Amino acid sequence: MSANTAPIPELYVSSDSAAKLKVEAASLPSWDLTPRQICDLELLMNGGFNPLKGFNTEADYNSIVETMRLADATLWPMPITLDVSAEFAEMVSPDQDIALRDQEGVILAIMSITDKWTPNKSNEAAKVFGADDLAHPAVNYLHNTAGPVYLGGPVTGIQPPVHYDFKSRRDTPNELRAFFRKLGWRRVVAFQTRNPLHRAHQELTFRAAKEAQANLLIHPVVGMTKPGDIDHFTRVRCYEAVLDQYPASTTHMSLLNLAMRMGGPREAVWHALIRKNHGCTHFIVGRDHAGPGKNSQGEDFYGPYDSQNLVAEHQREIGIELVPFKQMVFVQDRAEYMPADEVPADATVLSISGTELRRRLQEGLDIPEWFSFPEVVSELRKTKPPRVSQGFTVFFTGLSGSGKSTIANALMVKLMELGGRPVTLLDGDVVRKHLSSELGFSKEHRDINIRRIGYVASEITKNGGIAICAPIAPYTATRRAVREMVEQFGAFLEVHVATSVEECERRDRKGLYKLAREGKIKEFTGISDPYEEPQNAELVVDTINVSPDDCAQDVMLKLESMGLIAG
Numbered sequence: 279m280s281a282n283t284a285p286i287p288e289l290y291v292s293s294d295s296a297a298k299l300k301v302e303a304a305s306l307p308s309w310d311l312t313p314r315q316i317c318d319l320e321l322l323m324n325g326g327f328n329p330l331k332g333f334n335t336e337a338d339y340n341s342i343v344e345t346m347r348l349a350d351a352t353l354w355p356m357p358i359t360l361d362v363s364a365e366f367a368e369m370v371s372p373d374q375d376i377a378l379r380d381q382e383g384v385i386l387a388i389m390s391i392t393d394k395w396t397p398n399k400s401n402e403a404a405k406v407f408g409a410d411d412l413a414h415p416a417v418n419y420l421h422n423t424a425g426p427v428y429l430g431g432p433v434t435g436i437q438p439p440v441h442y443d444f445k446s447r448r449d450t451p452n453e454l455r456a457f458f459r460k461l462g463w464r465r466v467v468a469f470q471t472r473n474p475l476h477r478a479h480q481e482l483t484f485r486a487a488k489e490a491q492a493n494l495l496i497h498p499v500v501g502m503t504k505p506g507d508i509d510h511f512t513r514v515r516c517y518e519a520v521l522d523q524y525p526a527s528t529t530h531m532s533l534l535n536l537a538m539r540m541g542g543p544r545e546a547v548w549h550a551l552i553r554k555n556h557g558c559t560h561f562i563v564g565r566d567h568a569g570p571g572k573n574s575q576g577e578d579f580y581g582p583y584d585s586q587n588l589v590a591e592h593q594r595e596i597g598i599e600l601v602p603f604k605q606m607v608f609v610q611d612r613a614e615y616m617p618a619d620e621v622p623a624d625a626t627v628l629s630i631s632g633t634e635l636r637r638r639l640q641e642g643l644d645i646p647e648w649f650s651f652p653e654v655v656s657e658l659r660k661t662k663p664p665r666v667s668q669g670f671t672v673f674f675t676g677l678s679g680s681g682k683s684t685i686a687n688a689l690m691v692k693l694m695e696l697g698g699r700p701v702t703l704l705d706g707d708v709v710r711k712h713l714s715s716e717l718g719f720s721k722e723h724r725d726i727n728i729r730r731i732g733y734v735a736s737e738i739t740k741n742g743g744i745a746i747c748a749p750i751a752p753y754t755a756t757r758r759a760v761r762e763m764v765e766q767f768g769a770f771l772e773v774h775v776a777t778s779v780e781e782c783e784r785r786d787r788k789g790l791y792k793l794a795r796e797g798k799i800k801e802f803t804g805i806s807d808p809y810e811e812p813q814n815a816e817l818v819v820d821t822i823n824v825s826p827d828d829c830a831q832d833v834m835l836k837l838e839s840m841g842l843i844a845g
């Protein structure tokens with residue numbers, strides 16, 4: 279197979295028309311794109327999602343969900359939808375144009391709405407991702423982040439989203455095609471990744487390119503990857519270090535601003551189509567490609583070779599050749615990497631799993647040179663200091679008067695006594711005074727309040743501090759959203775202060791339960807408003823039989839067992 283490096287259609291208008299359109303667009307209703315929508319829009323506009331001409335219409339969406347194909351039967355496995363809030367959906371209707379803006383308000387495109395509908399998200403989850411299970415990051419996104427209404431219609435591109443980082447490393451499909459054309463690269467094998475590259479990856483990509491008699495494109499995703507992944511700034515610095523290890527002028531690296539869904543087999547087919555659009559002829563697919571991890575039953579969402587099989591089935595139609603990823607292992611006696619299936623029976627094989635690597639980084643232990651390149655390890659150590667120096671969040675949840683604040687205060691003092699990291703207490707009452715003074719106690723306001731706390735806690739965690747939060751936080755979904763915000767940057771410890779409503783009412787330290795019973799305080803948690811008990815808190819504390827000091831000590835022990843404080 280030879281590369282087709284002719285230009286691919288883009289959705290941008292000429293620069294003259296763009297300037298005019300931008301002025302006209304200023305008076306249109308406008309939608310502020312979410313980070314994921316910005317990634318999708320960029321690839322729609324630059325041809326990365328060719329043949330799509332805009333966000334999916336209802337007919338295309340239904341067909342993609344059910345059959346992996348557009349309504350006209352073209353292969354397309356992943357819905358690319360513009361999800362919006364109910365309020366925005368109310369304001370607009372089909373046959374209307376809207377401006378699509380980035381998060382600073384810059385107009386990137388105009389969309390002509392042709393369709394507006396309320397999707398069946400559970401069906402989408404089951405058909406596209408294989409299960410309506412919130413442990414799947416894309417399913418969780420679908421239910422808890424994405425808006426309830428979808429808008430579909432063609433997009434007219436005005437300008438690409440602005441990137442301030444690694445500008446020279448980003449290429450549109452047409453830029454890559456032109457690059458391949460200029461260099462005479464007729465066969466190009468693409469390697470998709472969302473992780474740092476170590477020696478085994480370097481060996482396998484190099485071999486894959488050699489076997490396919492092709493040049494190599496390292497094509498890492500820098501848009502959105504799996505929550506908890508290593509940030510792309512660190513990864514790109516790691517990739518740059520590894521690039522020097524390939525023979526000169528055989529390999530190119532380009533960054534792809536894709537928002538991954540972790541959709542396994544369907545995602546692998548989608549990735550292959552995107553690489554075809556970027557002018558590649560071959561695509562490496564490994565074991566559990568774009569796998570989301572375990573489901574809520576602790577089992578894998580997809581079989582290890584489902585992705586390879588689905589790409590193999592469709593490779594002709596896509597026009598890209600599957601290169602199955604070879605598991606590379608280090609053979610100690612020969613001091614070299616070999617494909618696992620070619621290792622002599624009596625040879626000693628060394629390996630370090632992803633989990634083991636994380637453990638060694640967390641605990642500051644040795645990472646041998648046969649496993650990775652010193653420059654890569656040093657980059658990783660900079661961003662992933664050992665756990666005892668990382669930021670984290672302790673999130674107390676429980677009824678009013680359950681004892682959250684008292685335990686949280688005791689914990690704060692103990693952590694300050696330990697020293698080393700700044701400690702911030704975001705107590706329910708204090709937050710309501712300084713951050714959320716305009717909010718009441720409706721579900722909507724409580725959610726805003728908790729998300730604000732989560733945002734502040736995630737910033738503290740990111741910057742290496744300790745955040746202790748102590749709100750009621752009565753809703754499971756909101757607590758989960760906070761966990762996700764924080765876990766991007768560090769550990770999250772949820773502590774359920776499980777004092778029963780009867781006991782809280784008996785204590786009634788602030789006299790609020792009495793007022794709530796008399797109907798003088800409305801929507802009072804536990805009396806006239808719900809409290810959804812946590813099912814998966816890392817720790818549950820009992821304040822009837824244990825003193826606040828001892829409860830705080832239990833949290834300290836838990837933190838120690840998690841490696842977050844020194845024993």
Ligand code: PPS
Pocket residue numbers: 677678679680683706707710719723724725727728748749750751752788790799800801802803807
């Ligand atoms: S929430 O649901 O997490 O946003 O609540 P939070 O910010 O933690 O605020 C709880 C404190 O506000 C007082 N208060 C009420 N609590 C529950 N329901 C109603 N309607 C209400 N009105 C006022 C109460 O003193 C809570 O303080 P704590 O520290 O939990 O006792």
